[in-house]
Amino acid sequence: MKNQHLAIINIVGLTKGLVSDTNTPFIHSLLSEYNLRPLSGVFPSVTTTSQSAMLTGKDAQDHGIVGNGWYFHELAEVGFWKQANYLVQAPQIWQTLKEKNSDFTCANSFWWYNMYSSVDYSITPRPHYPADGRKIPDLYSFPNGLHQTIEEELGKFPFFNFWGPKAGIQSSQWIADAAVLLQKKHNPNLHLIYLPHLDYNLQKLEKNHPKIANDLKAIDDVVSKLCHQLTELDCEFVIVSEYGIRPVEKPVHINRILRENNLLNIRDSLGFELLDCGASKAFSAADHQIAHVYVNDKNELERVRELLLACDGIEQVIDKKEQERLGIKHQRSGDLIAIAQENVWFTYYYWLDDKKAPDFARTVDIHRKPGYDPVEMFLNEKMPMIKLKIVWKLLLKKLGFRTLLDVIPLTAELIKGSHGRLETDENYQPLIISRISEVEHCNNLKDVYTLLKKYFC
Numbered sequence: 001m002k003n004q005h006l007a008i009i010n011i012v013g014l015t016k017g018l019v020s021d022t023n024t025p026f027i028h029s030l031l032s033e034y035n036l037r038p039l040s041g042v043f044p045s046v047t048t049t050s051q052s053a054m055l056t057g058k059d060a061q062d063h064g065i066v067g068n069g070w071y072f073h074e075l076a077e078v079g080f081w082k083q084a085n086y087l088v089q090a091p092q093i094w095q096t097l098k099e100k101n102s103d104f105t106c107a108n109s110f111w112w113y114n115m116y117s118s119v120d121y122s123i124t125p126r127p128h129y130p131a132d133g134r135k136i137p138d139l140y141s142f143p144n145g146l147h148q149t150i151e152e153e154l155g156k157f158p159f160f161n162f163w164g165p166k167a168g169i170q171s172s173q174w175i176a177d178a179a180v181l182l183q184k185k186h187n188p189n190l191h192l193i194y195l196p197h198l199d200y201n202l203q204k205l206e207k208n209h210p211k212i213a214n215d216l217k218a219i220d221d222v223v224s225k226l227c228h229q230l231t232e233l234d235c236e237f238v239i240v241s242e243y244g245i246r247p248v249e250k251p252v253h254i255n256r257i258l259r260e261n262n263l264l265n266i267r268d269s270l271g272f273e274l275l276d277c278g279a280s281k282a283f284s285a286a287d288h289q290i291a292h293v294y295v296n297d298k299n300e301l302e303r304v305r306e307l308l309l310a311c312d313g314i315e316q317v318i319d320k321k322e323q324e325r326l327g328i329k330h331q332r333s334g335d336l337i338a339i340a341q342e343n344v345w346f347t348y349y350y351w352l353d354d355k356k357a358p359d360f361a362r363t364v365d366i367h368r369k370p371g372y373d374p375v376e377m378f379l380n381e382k383m384p385m386i387k388l389k390i391v392w393k394l395l396l397k398k399l400g401f402r403t404l405l406d407v408i409p410l411t412a413e414l415i416k417g418s419h420g421r422l423e424t425d426e427n428y429q430p431l432i433i434s435r436i437s438e439v440e441h442c443n444n445l446k447d448v449y450t451l452l453k454k455y456f457c
Contacts, residue, residue: 002456003103005235007183007191008448009226010051010111011219013198015244017427023216026224027239027433034435038426040444041243043326044290045419046372048112050242050430050445055111055192056090057449059327064089065113066333067287068372071294076278078285078370083124083140085117093452094119094190100457107186109179110194115140121186123147123178125162133402150178162196164364165379165407169218172197176226183233189456191235193226195219202245203374203417238436240448243419244428249343251412252313254284254291255350255371261307263300264350273356275370284338286346286371289420292334293317305336313344326422345418348373354410362406374418380409 014027016038021028042053042060044067052058052065060066065088069080094106095118107121108114114124119142126140137159141147151157154177161170172195179193197219201211223239230237255275258264265279277283281297282304293308295301301319308317316339323329323337340346348371351357360368364376379386386407396403423429432442438451 003189004456005183005187005189005191005233006452006455007179007193007230007235007237008054008452009223009237009239010192010194011198011223011239011241012047012194012196013202013243013245014219014239014241014431015427015429016431017244018198018216020216023213024220026220026227030239030433034433035439036431036433037439037442038429038431039442039447041423041430042445043328043422044287045243045422045430046288046290047242051112052088052090053445054240054448055092056088057093057446057453058090059446060333061324061327061330062090064330064332066328066330067285067290067292069285069287069370070292070332071277071285071334078275078277079367080285080287080369080372081366083113083115083126085113085115088113092118093449096453097190097456104190104456105186105188106190106192107179107182107188108192109182110175110196111192117142119192121146121182121188123150123182125157125159127159132400134397134400146182147178150181153181154178163366164376167196167200167377169197169215169222172219173222176222180226180229180233183230183235187233190452195222197222199245200377203415204377206416207247236436238439238451239431239433240445241430242445243430244423245417245419246342246421246423246428247416248289248345248418250313251347251415252311252340252344253347253349253412254286254293254308254311254314254338255348256352257307257311258282258284258293258304259350259352263304266350269358271356272358273351274358275350277370283350284346284348284371285334286348287420288372288374288418289340289342289345291338291340291346291371293336293338295335298335301335308336308338313341315339315341339421340418342421345374345415345420347371347412349410349412357410359404359406361410362408363404364408374415375410375412376408378409378411378414379407382409383407 105120128136139147158170263282265276266273267276282295284291
């Protein structure tokens with residue numbers, strides 16, 4: 001087995017149509033020596049499923065990651081953005097390579113399912129949640145003390161620039177800088193590096209908004225510096241992405257449709273409404289442009305299917321048999337999966353009156369919400385003196401008082417970009433950029449696994 005060093009740089013949202021000599025001069029300059037190939041994605045085309053496909057070489061029905069979240073039947077709860085690597089049900093590339101060479105080492109800088117993994121070095125976001133209700137930003141790393149050592153040199157990870165209204169280039173820059181320090185100190189054979197910057201404004205803004213060009217230039221600068229530093233460390237690099245982000249024009253509130261047809265139950269909680277999954281005949285876990293629909297009352301299965309198919313904005317509703325064709329038939333997947341039209345995305349909203357929306361709906365709370373919520377990237381500009389209120393609430397939190405940072409709007413129409421469908425247009429497909437000869441055989445995201453295996457063996 002070859003003793004080589006390779007970094008997989010995951011530039012989320014990068015597609016062939018976004019690479020140009022104007023906006024991404026460094027990445028574009030690579031194309032004289034590196035091969036750029038659009039890849040057919042996997043279904044659903046979302047973060048955790050796409051990453052798991054690259055790392056296992058398998059579909060969701062084999063590795064078990066059917067989306068960014070799903071319904072945990074044993075708990076009667078929807079859970080999104082879980083972090084334990086035990087959730088992945090297929091061997092991952094570093095495990096395969098370690099079987100061939102016990103000295104093989106791997107580092108994971110911010111790719112998902114990074115906790116309790118068998119990689120040798122890992123860093124991932126993980127806040128603290130004291131009993132007094134506070135949320136204190138921090139990281140989780142292995143070996144213990146790894147991220148503290150890096151933060152001594154780089155400063156604290158800019159947690160609020162990683163997700164939420166302040167999401168920006170600072171987090172991707174920090175991850176890149178931290179990855180270089182880790183590579184210098186530990187020199188892992190394989191290094192997974194996650195750069196999320198393009199994921200933000202491509203969802204928030206119109207496709208041709210001038211800020212998109214600025215974002216492309218910003219991430220290109222980060223990648224340029226990162227790649228040059230990796231090269232100096234004798235570390236080859238491959239650039240990949242997970243999906244492309246397509247413009248969308250409107251949301252569909254799939255849980256509201258189910259509720260209005262007496263299929264979804266809620267629980268009154270201190271004047272707010274909570275989704276009661278276990279008591280519902282049917283409900284959905286919405287995830288960008290797909291929604292897992294769980295039907296507890298199987299007598300309602302066909303009714304639910306026909307109801308959703310009749311809804312404007314829903315293109316397909318697939319049952320378990322049809323799911324097998326798309327590689328997602330699994331005990332975690334919905335009894336039905338709704339697929340949005342290409343200009344539509346799904347919200348998790350289930351309340352019919354915003355006054356009864358749960359208290360977490362207006363906060364950045366990725367774990368409590370029973371679905372993905374990109375509106376967390378916006379501030380509610382209708383709130384008077386909102387920035388002053390944020391400063392005041394943060395001060396109260398620092399002083400130990402309990403207060404709700406309820407500054408997120410409930411305006412799903414703000415979202416201008418989404419993903420999740422299985423794209424056939426290469427301008428919205430993921431890509432790979434590499435000079436490794438095996439890249440010529442990469443046609444699907446799952447082929448990244450094979451490329452890595454061949455490179456090291």
